[in-house]
Amino acid sequence: MSMRINLDQNDNVHPSTPGKIKIENRSYSLFFHRHIQRFLASTTPLIPWFVFIISLIAIFYTFNTPFPTHPQSYSSHDIQWEKKVRSSANPRRKDGHIVLVTGVAGFVGAHVSLALVKRGDGVVGLDNFNSYYDPSLKKARRDLLWSHGVFVVDGDLNDGALLNLLFDVVAFTHVIHLAAQAGVRYAIENPSSYIHSNIAGLVSLLESCKTADPQPAVIWASSSSVYGLNEKVPFSESDLTDRPASLYAATKKAGEEITHTYNHIYGLSITGLRFFTVYGPWGRPDMAYFSFTRNILQGKPITIYRGKDRVDLARDFTYIDDIVKGCLGALDTATKSTGSVGSGKRKKSGPAMYRIFNLGNTNPVTVPTLVALLEKHLKMKAKKNWLEMPGNGDVPYTNANITKAKKEIGYKPSTDLNTGLRKFVKWYLSYYGYSNKWNKNS
Ligand SMILES: O=C(O)[C@H]1O[C@H](OP(=O)(O)OP(=O)(O)OC[C@H]2O[C@@H](n3ccc(=O)[nH]c3=O)[C@H](O)[C@@H]2O)[C@H](O)[C@@H](O)[C@H]1O
Numbered sequence: 446m447s448m449r450i451n452l453d454q455n456d457n458v459h460p461s462t463p464g465k466i467k468i469e470n471r472s473y474s475l476f477f478h479r480h481i482q483r484f485l486a487s488t489t490p491l492i493p494w495f496v497f498i499i500s501l502i503a504i505f506y507t508f509n510t511p512f513p514t515h516p517q518s519y520s521s522h523d524i525q526w527e528k529k530v531r532s533s534a535n536p537r538r539k540d541g542h543i544v545l546v547t548g549v550a551g552f553v554g555a556h557v558s559l560a561l562v563k564r565g566d567g568v569v570g571l572d573n574f575n576s577y578y579d580p581s582l583k584k585a586r587r588d589l590l591w592s593h594g595v596f597v598v599d600g601d602l603n604d605g606a607l608l609n610l611l612f613d614v615v616a617f618t619h620v621i622h623l624a625a626q627a628g629v630r631y632a633i634e635n636p637s638s639y640i641h642s643n644i645a646g647l648v649s650l651l652e653s654c655k656t657a658d659p660q661p662a663v664i665w666a667s668s669s670s671v672y673g674l675n676e677k678v679p680f681s682e683s684d685l686t687d688r689p690a691s692l693y694a695a696t697k698k699a700g701e702e703i704t705h706t707y708n709h710i711y712g713l714s715i716t717g718l719r720f721f722t723v724y725g726p727w728g729r730p731d732m733a734y735f736s737f738t739r740n741i742l743q744g745k746p747i748t749i750y751r752g753k754d755r756v757d758l759a760r761d762f763t764y765i766d767d768i769v770k771g772c773l774g775a776l777d778t779a780t781k782s783t784g785s786v787g788s789g790k791r792k793k794s795g796p797a798m799y800r801i802f803n804l805g806n807t808n809p810v811t812v813p814t815l816v817a818l819l820e821k822h823l824k825m826k827a828k829k830n831w832l833e834m835p836g837n838g839d840v841p842y843t844n845a846n847i848t849k850a851k852k853e854i855g856y857k858p859s860t861d862l863n864t865g866l867r868k869f870v871k872w873y874l875s876y877y878g879y880s881n882k883w884n885k886n887s
Pocket of ligand 1: 627628629667668669670671720721722723731732733734748749750751758759760812839
């Protein structure tokens with residue numbers, strides 16, 4: 446019974462129709478009304494102060510956001526993000542280039558960007574920090590770039606809206622496109638990652654370049670792997686490249702055809718660079734010279750592949766500083782794109798530049814020789830396993846003819862494998878904290 450009465454009383458506390466209070470509830474209403482009045486009377490003089498403090502906080506956060514520890518703490522919708530992009534893009538020398546570097550936290554991307562910014566070009570980086578190899582190395586490269594004023598946008602090539610936003614914010618003169626799914630043998634394990642980055646990502650980027658105003662000139666990383674099963678050596682740009690040996694190679698070859706299409710239809714200026722097994726400090730942990738170094742230092746065995754009849758495999762290993770010079774040579778000699786796609790209409794003032802260059806060292810070295818050089822610099826012996834080259838995309842031999850690159854972009858590699866590996870080992874020992882221990886033992 447009492448329960449029933451309480452429920453009824455409770456029901457009456459709430460108006461049955463919004464805005465209407467029943468007569469029986471007048472005493473409650475007066476009680477609250479008086480308290481609210483008293484509260485307002487005591488706090489009213491504080492209201493201007495309250496408004497003032499809130500305004501100060503708002504102004505502080507709008508204009509004085511403290512410098513974030515990590516540039517990635519900005520989102521692409523922030524005013525701060527736009528400010529950082531613009532400032533990073535701003536050249537520090539007269540007539541400096543304004544360059545978007547994709548794959549900027551990658552091995553080649555980080556080196557090329559540092560070289561650009563050091564000579565006064567404006568650089569904005571893009572990277573998706575995928576986990577193909579240890580992302581902490583990519584983040585360390587990003588931090589290095591940031592310390593030189595290069596802002597890195599955390600984003601994927603396939604995010605067309607982000608790319609368009611970048612081209613809206615900055616009038617890039619050039620794009621150096623180095624973002625890719627790398628690795629010849631990994632394509633067996635994860636084929637779709639190659640399609641995602643090297644095909645879909647490339648098309649997404651070219652779509653944005655095509656509509657950008659002005660259209661940038663595009664310099665991008667192809668690969669020595671496009672020569673595939675080609676047996677004619679050294680490899681020349683005019684050789685046939687229709688027999689790729691891996692899906693990686695096939696996607697790079699496709700990239701050359703795709704960029705040609707955008708060059709032909711939309712007037713994009715295109716330069717493709719066929720890199721030959723690039724190595725050096727801040728390199729890629731998935732590559733042989735890097736993983737061999739790690740294993741030798743940890744006392745773990747390494748596997749050395751051999752071709753048919755135990756023939757040693759050989760590569761035209763090319764040092765990173767030479768590759769950087771090649772990239773800058775390509776950038777500096779690229780002519781402007783000739784197209785525009787305004788108000789949905791496509792216009793091209795004339796044919797645009799389309800070039801492909803080999804960037805190699807012209808001096809192939811066998812894998813066992815690579816190992817011997819590492820042993821020398823590390824002052825340690827490798828535990829070697831020998832295995833017949835598995836049929837998973839490898840080719841036995843690469844060797845670049847660089848006559849064309851020499852003539853047209855002034856490319857002149859100058860670092861031999863011994864010198865380059867010495868520099869790499871020095872960096873590796875320091876970066877991974879071996880230096881002290883190693884110096885004591887040596
Ligand atoms: O120029 C390119 O276009 C490519 O270069 C690079 O590919 P590759 O030349 O294959 O380099 P890398 O893996 O260092 O193997 C070197 C040698 O060591 C042998 N190798 C490799 C691993 C191993 O465990 N054992 C071994 O003997 C192996 O058989 C090979 O003979 C890039 O990774 C690639 O992204 C692309 O850019």
